[in-house]
Amino acid sequence: MSSLFAVNEHAIERVVRVVAGAALVWAAYSGGLGPWAYIGFVPILTGLTGNCPLYSLLGISTCPARSRR
Numbered sequence: 226m227s228s229l230f231a232v233n234e235h236a237i238e239r240v241v242r243v244v245a246g247a248a249l250v251w252a253a254y255s256g257g258l259g260p261w262a263y264i265g266f267v268p269i270l271t272g273l274t275g276n277c278p279l280y281s282l283l284g285i286s287t288c289p290a291r292s293r294r
Contacts, residue, residue, distance in 0.1 A: 232275035233286040242272030 234242070249265025252258040271277045280286060 230274075230276050231281075232288050233280045234271070234275050234277055235287040235289065238287050239272040239275055242268040246270075246272065 246268035253262030
């Protein structure tokens with residue numbers, strides 16, 4: 226179960242997700258894109274947690290490999 230919630234996003238990708246999600250939510254709030262832009266909460270949540278459920282299902286990870294000793 227711990228592998229389901231393990232960090233699987235690179236730090237840069239996490240920042241991009243949060244910024245893009247915030248831009249979508251702001252556009253929805255200001256009336257620029259309509260209520261569907263509130264979907265921006267999804268990339269904000271995945272960016273803050275560092276875990277993308279779709280990546281977990283597909284076995285993808287953009288997080289760099291950790292060095293092993």
